[in-house]
Amino acid sequence: MSPTTESASVDPRPLHERIAADLREQINSGDYPSGTAIPSTEQLKTRFDASNATVQKALGVLKREGLIVGRAGSSVQVREQRRQVMTPALYSAPAPPDRRYQWIVEAEKRGQSGSSKLLEVGEVVPPGDVRKALGLGDGERAVLRKQILFLNEEPCELVKSYYPSDLARGTALMLKKRIRGGSPALLAEAGYPPTRTLDRISACSATQEQYQALQLPSDLPVLRTLRVVLSLDDRVIEVTEMAKASHLYELQYEY
Incomplete structure (x- = not known):
């Protein structure tokens, strides 16, 4: 193995970040369910060949992210699972004129308040x-x-929606106020019903704007969705960039 290949295979992150990453994955995957204790400090020191201070630093990262709770000297437990599965297909269709945003309706079905x-x-x-x-x-x-x-x-999400200027001028899309039924309903009424949606999803480092808007607790990646909405004759009527905190949300699609 060449020196270049060998050095490229080594994780360069500080040890406490690597420990936090491994424990975060086990929490999110359900290996450590909500309400259960994670391994003790002594067990984690042995597992990761780390000092007490390094282990405590790693646990501090996960506490700031809201994944675990506990104090030094007592067992550290996994908090109630905060990671949520979002299903875009449930709230991307136009809302009827007499209905609220579908995204808010779906949030209420999960026992949450959306705004x-x-x-x-x-x-x-x-x-x-x-x-x-x-x-x-x-x-x-x-x-x-x-x-x-x-x-x-x-x-929950920073959303930037872009519309062709010739389509948006003279409509409520240009006004700084909420659109009754949302933009899909407005576009459908204008003769541009959404007929097809293409999503491109990536995980990337948060921009300064995303970091502040989403109140991220640490240098976590965000899930970035670039959504292209097409209407009749495959005309692009909307392109939306959405950013979510990756430690709190995952996306679900059905085929």
Whole structure:
């Protein structure tokens, strides 16, 4: 094995981050169910060949993320599972005119309260992948609607939706206020019903904006969904960038 290959195979992260990562995966996978104790400090020291201080530092990371609870000298237990499975197919369709946002309705079915805060509306130059999806050239603009979604008053998702300017001008998409039934309902009423959706999902480091908006407790990746919504004749009517905290949410699709 060459020196380059050997060095590339070594995890360069500090040991406490590696310990936290392994324990986080076991918590999220159910190896350590809610309400059960994780291995003792002595057991973790032996397992990871680590000092007491390093183990405590790793546990501190998981406590800040809300995954475990406990004090030094007592057993550390897994908190009630906070990671949630989100099913986009349940809330992407247009809401009937007399109904609330489908996302809020689905949250209430899970016993939660859902809400949103509209942060920004205006014409901007979108990121490169959004421009490509919209068929825009360098420097061309689209209408942005940016908001944060909340579950039980905690930030859940940072959402940036972009619309072709010629489609959005003169409609409620340009106004900084909520749209009755949501943008899918407005687009359907305007003759552009959503007929097909393409999602591209990646895990990436949080931007400064995402870190602050989602109130991330540490340097955790976010789940980034780039959603392209098409209407009749495959016209792109919306491109949305959504960011969720990866330690709290996962996405479920059915085929």
